[in-house]
Amino acid sequence: MIKEQTxxxxxxxxxxxxxxxxxxxxxxxxxxxxxxxxxxPSGCGKSTLLRCFNRMNDLIDICKVxxxxxxxxxxxxxxxxxxxxxxxxxxxxxxxxxxxPKSIYDNVAYGPKIHGLCEDxxxxxxxxxxxxxxxxxxxxxxxxxxxPGTGISGGQQQRLCIARAIATNPDVILMDEPCSALDPIxxxxxxxxxxxxxxxxxxxxxxxxxxxxxxVSEKTAFFHLGxxxxxxxxxxxxxxxxxxxxxxxxxxxxx
Amino acid sequence: xxxIDVLEDKKDKLIAKRYSKEKRFxxxxxxxxxxxxxxxxxxxxSIVLRGISGFTTTTITFDVNLDKKxxxxxxxxxxxxxxxxxxxxxxxDSIYNVLNEINLVMNGEVLxxxxxxxxxxxxxxxxxYQIKDIVMDDLSLIGKTINVTxxxxxxVDQFLKGxxxxxxxxxxxxLNNIQISWIKHMVDNDMINRTFNSNLFTKGDSRNAxxxxxxxxxxxxxxxxxxxxxxxxxxxxxASVYLEEFAPKNRLTDVIEVNxxxxxxxxSIVFGLxxxxxxxxxxxxxxxxxxAGGLVxxxxxxxxxxxxxxxxxxxxxxxxxxxAMGLGASKMQSVTHHVLPLAMPGMLTGTxxxxxxxxxxxxxxxxxxxxxxxxxxxxxxxxxxxVLPAQIFLWSDQxxxxxxxxxxxxxxxxxxxxxxxxxxxxxxxNKFERKW
Numbered sequence: 001m002i003k004e005q006t007x008x009x010x011x012x013x014x015x016x017x018x019x020x021x022x023x024x025x026x027x028x029x030x031x032x033x034x035x036x037x038x039x040x041p042s043g044c045g046k047s048t049l050l051r052c053f054n055r056m057n058d059l060i061d062i063c064k065v066x067x068x069x070x071x072x073x074x075x076x077x078x079x080x081x082x083x084x085x086x087x088x089x090x091x092x093x094x095x096x097x098x099x100x101p102k103s104i105y106d107n108v109a110y111g112p113k114i115h116g117l118c119e120d121x122x123x124x125x126x127x128x129x130x131x132x133x134x135x136x137x138x139x140x141x142x143x144x145x146x147x148p149g150t151g152i153s154g155g156q157q158q159r160l161c162i163a164r165a166i167a168t169n170p171d172v173i174l175m176d177e178p179c180s181a182l183d184p185i186x187x188x189x190x191x192x193x194x195x196x197x198x199x200x201x202x203x204x205x206x207x208x209x210x211x212x213x214x215x216v217s218e219k220t221a222f223f224h225l226g227x228x229x230x231x232x233x234x235x236x237x238x239x240x241x242x243x244x245x246x247x248x249x250x251x252x253x254x255x
Numbered sequence: 256x257x258x259i260d261v262l263e264d265k266k267d268k269l270i271a272k273r274y275s276k277e278k279r280f281x282x283x284x285x286x287x288x289x290x291x292x293x294x295x296x297x298x299x300x301s302i303v304l305r306g307i308s309g310f311t312t313t314t315i316t317f318d319v320n321l322d323k324k325x326x327x328x329x330x331x332x333x334x335x336x337x338x339x340x341x342x343x344x345x346x347x348d349s350i351y352n353v354l355n356e357i358n359l360v361m362n363g364e365v366l367x368x369x370x371x372x373x374x375x376x377x378x379x380x381x382x383x384y385q386i387k388d389i390v391m392d393d394l395s396l397i398g399k400t401i402n403v404t405x406x407x408x409x410x411v412d413q414f415l416k417g418x419x420x421x422x423x424x425x426x427x428x429x430l431n432n433i434q435i436s437w438i439k440h441m442v443d444n445d446m447i448n449r450t451f452n453s454n455l456f457t458k459g460d461s462r463n464a465x466x467x468x469x470x471x472x473x474x475x476x477x478x479x480x481x482x483x484x485x486x487x488x489x490x491x492x493x494a495s496v497y498l499e500e501f502a503p504k505n506r507l508t509d510v511i512e513v514n515x516x517x518x519x520x521x522x523s524i525v526f527g528l529x530x531x532x533x534x535x536x537x538x539x540x541x542x543x544x545x546x547a548g549g550l551v552x553x554x555x556x557x558x559x560x561x562x563x564x565x566x567x568x569x570x571x572x573x574x575x576x577x578x579a580m581g582l583g584a585s586k587m588q589s590v591t592h593h594v595l596p597l598a599m600p601g602m603l604t605g606t607x608x609x610x611x612x613x614x615x616x617x618x619x620x621x622x623x624x625x626x627x628x629x630x631x632x633x634x635x636x637x638x639x640x641x642v643l644p645a646q647i648f649l650w651s652d653q654x655x656x657x658x659x660x661x662x663x664x665x666x667x668x669x670x671x672x673x674x675x676x677x678x679x680x681x682x683x684x685n686k687f688e689r690k691w
């Protein structure tokens with residue numbers, strides 16, 4: 001096995017919503033070209049932590065983050081950091097498919113367009129095609145690229161959102177419960193896709209579905225009430241967890 | 256056993272009660288709707304019944320002898336001299352001539368002075384000016400006899416529309432017996448005809464009902480609304496975008512929000528006073544002008560536009576903003592590329608509703624001097640003007656019968672404009688509304 005490179009080094013991160021602390025002193029290392037799953041009961045802070053990685057929490061006025069998160073040894077919590085640049089490196093897929101009410105083509109082309117990644121239309125066409133192919137959607141939509149992105153099925157929409165996220169050529173893809181609004185078949189497709197994508201990208205996925213975490217991830221982090229309880233190889237977490245809380249959660253005793 | 260029966264019985268009663276409650280509620284709802292429809296029908300019906308005849312008018316066709324001696328004896332062709340000719344005498348002489356000819360054929364005698372005086376009142380008082388205008392447009396007509404079709408006096412129009420009660424004693428009637436018999440006679444001779452009232456749409460206000468039109472008021476309303484739109488739409492949209500998307504949520508913005516909501520409820524006359532104090536007294540904008548009036552209407556419309564625009568922006572799902580931000584779009588890009596296009600139908604609807612409200616507003620314009628008797632049709636935003644509702648208000652105050660149908664006709668035109676604007680709002684909303 002090749003040596004695991006660290007992509008994200010999370011050190012001593014605390015997150016506050018106003019006076020309420022949501023994340024307590026989390027230390028974590030995310031390895032490159034792996035799928036890392038965040039599991040835990042609702043409200044445990046896993047989504048909050050995920051949203052720190054592309055600074056989406058900045059949108060919430062009362063949210064304060066402290067500590068350091070190093071992405072390729074650059075601290076992304078630095079106030080002076082350019083958010084536009086960060087977000088091209090760290091793409092995000094949301095819980096509910098949220099394609100823009102524009103054509104399928106425009107949805108994928110939006111990121112490259114605003115960042116000026118493409119010199120001309122043919123290059124843009126290429127990027128769109130490549131992204132849609134990587135998202136496993138090309139064959140289904142290639143004949144109707146001009147139809148609205150909101151007109152395809154939920155599973156297709158979510159894969160469109162993945163295509164949109166990878167069109168800007170990020171290093172890391174954050175997925176916030178990407179399958180919670182999908183049926184089992186669409187979920188399976190997205191999970192397959194994650195296995196494909198991790199060859200080129202580092203993926204962090206928040207999920208409520210323990211089986212999914214077990215199926216797709218190399219590493220799993222279990223959170224409870226804002227604390228990182230346990231982090232390790234998925235196999236170990238699911239077969240022989242060190243902590244009782246982890247054991248209780250994955251066996252369904254609470255949560 | 257009996258216990259269960261009693262319980263079941265109780266349940267049945269309760270269910271029956273719930274059903275009858277629902278039935279009663281539906282009944283009251285239907286009653287309310289039918290009452291509204293009835294009142295609306297009565298209101299619209301009475302306006303249409305009164306106003307529809309205002310769209311037609313009565314004209315008199317007769318020959319005018321443009322005597323060169325009276326108009327331009329020295330053949331100067333100078334418009335100044337021609338314009339100061341004795342047009343009243345020219346008109347009257349021609350009218351007497353026509354009437355006497357008819358009388359000679361009918362009764363074999365010439366009309367008496369008193370008869371002539373009362374019969375000339377069947378013609379519009381404005382006839383002399385209209386004949387003058389015809390000649391001024393074409394000087395070659397001088398010395399000829401021309402056949403003109405001019406509006407009849409408003410009383411003739413009202414008589415033919417059946418609004419003058421012939422059973423009243425002669426002294427209480429606007430038309431005496433001789434006049435009435437002559438009207439009937441002229442109708443038989445095809446001298447008097449009923450035509451479409453083009454004056455209504457091509458002329459400004461006038462003291463003579465047969466001459467009065469709403470073009471001046473229409474143009475005034477148009478200019479005022481244009482100013483109102485140009486000022487309140489961009490300001491309102493920018494204010495709402497800033498408040499909704501960029502402004503920090505703190506006490507100051509809370510105070511601003513509360514104040515905007517309060518402004519929407521301020522009586523419109525207060526805006527008029529504000530406009531009087533600021534636009535007229537401080538900035539010295541021309542009084543009675545659509546510019547000043549439009550500014551006041553803009554002040555009044557602004558809160559409506561801001562509130563509806565904010566609601567439209569709020570209705571854009573946050574997931575769209577997140578998606579854009581997640582792709583690295585700046586706040587500005589996420590607003591201009593995604594939020595604004597999605598919120599636009601709502602904003603446009605709010606704007607049009609606000610403008611429709613402004614179109615029907617009289618009170619604030621009262622303070623700006625726009626509720627005034629203004630004959631000339633305004634050509635620009637600085638000309639003195641009045642607006643449609645003000646015109647309606649002014650006409651409704653006139654004692655002459657002829658203005659009654661004009662008032663109702665003008666209301667119909669105003670309602671037509673309001674309906675068109677609302678239809679446009681619905682159309683825009685349906686056209687640009689995107690589903691997601």
